[in-house]
Amino acid sequence: MAILPIIEAPDPRLKVKAKPVKAVDARIRQLLADMVETMHAAPGIGLAGPQVGEPLRLLVIDVPKEGLPREGQPPNPMKIVNPEIVWASEELQPWDEGCLSLPDQFAEVVRPAEVKVRYLDENGARKELHAKGVMAVCLQHEMDHLEGVLFVDHISALRRNMILRKLQKAKKLKQPVPA
Ligand code: ZN
Numbered sequence: 082m083a084i085l086p087i088i089e090a091p092d093p094r095l096k097v098k099a100k101p102v103k104a105v106d107a108r109i110r111q112l113l114a115d116m117v118e119t120m121h122a123a124p125g126i127g128l129a130g131p132q133v134g135e136p137l138r139l140l141v142i143d144v145p146k147e148g149l150p151r152e153g154q155p156p157n158p159m160k161i162v163n164p165e166i167v168w169a170s171e172e173l174q175p176w177d178e179g180c181l182s183l184p185d186q187f188a189e190v191v192r193p194a195e196v197k198v199r200y201l202d203e204n205g206a207r208k209e210l211h212a213k214g215v216m217a218v219c220l221q222h223e224m225d226h227l228e229g230v231l232f233v234d235h236i237s238a239l240r241r242n243m244i245l246r247k248l249q250k251a252k253k254l255k256q257p258v259p260a
Contacts (some may be wrong), residue, residue: 085119085133087181089252090231091245095182099129099136099227102162105205109139113160113203116141121156125181127219129226132182138163140223144216164200164224167209169193176218178232184251186244190235192221 088094102109112135120128120141129140143158145151174194179187195213198220202208212220222232233241 082118083115084122085115087119087123087128087132088134090180090183090233090248092182094134094136095131095226095231096229097131097136098229099131099138101138102201105162105201105203109137109162110203112137113139113141113162117143117158117160120158120181123181126215127223128181129223131226131229138227140164140226142216142219142223144219147214160203161198161220161223162201162203162205164198164220164227166196166221166224167199168197170195174218176215178218178222180222180232182226183231183233183244183248186233186248188233188236188240188244190218190222190232192218192235196220198224 116128116130116133119133120126120143126144127140127142130137139160139162141158141160143156145154170193172194173191175189175191177187178190194217195211196217198210198212200208200210225231233244
């Protein structure tokens with residue numbers, strides 16, 4: 082297992098459309114395990130392939146059970162390969178979203194309140210999931226990453242540019258100064 086470096090915006094690698102996984106093999110299982118470890122270490126509730134430099138259609142999520150405190154809940158990661166939204170509710174819900182690739186930035190995004198997602202699990206078995214609440218938000222957010230879309234792409238250009246400028250500045254500060 083390994084903790085992978087997370088790519089931070091703005092970065093062209095976060096804007097690429099990810100490719101389908103051809104076979105859920107040992108390499109993919111290792112990558113999914115590393116992504117779970119990376120997500121837990123961050124800590125975060127979701128992580129998509131492109132965020133760790135793997136432009137593949139896969140993601141991991143670990144959403145705490147609603148109505149219970151996060152602390153004390155055992156980890157319950159899900160590994161999702163080649164996901165597809167097969168149904169979305171007409172009802173929408175707003176949610177204050179953040180992203181491991183946009184550290185310390187948050188904005189309200191409106192998305193369908195419920196979705197049905199078809200995917201392959203880490204053994205390549207076909208699965209279907211009906212998600213609502215934070216699980217629905219997280220799934221749609223992570224699936225956006227597979228299209229090269231960030232949560233800031235759902236908000237006004239003015240706010241988006243403000244956030245991206247802030248991140249650009251923070252990135253420059255993190256770079257070592259040449260001696
Ligand atoms: Zn994200």
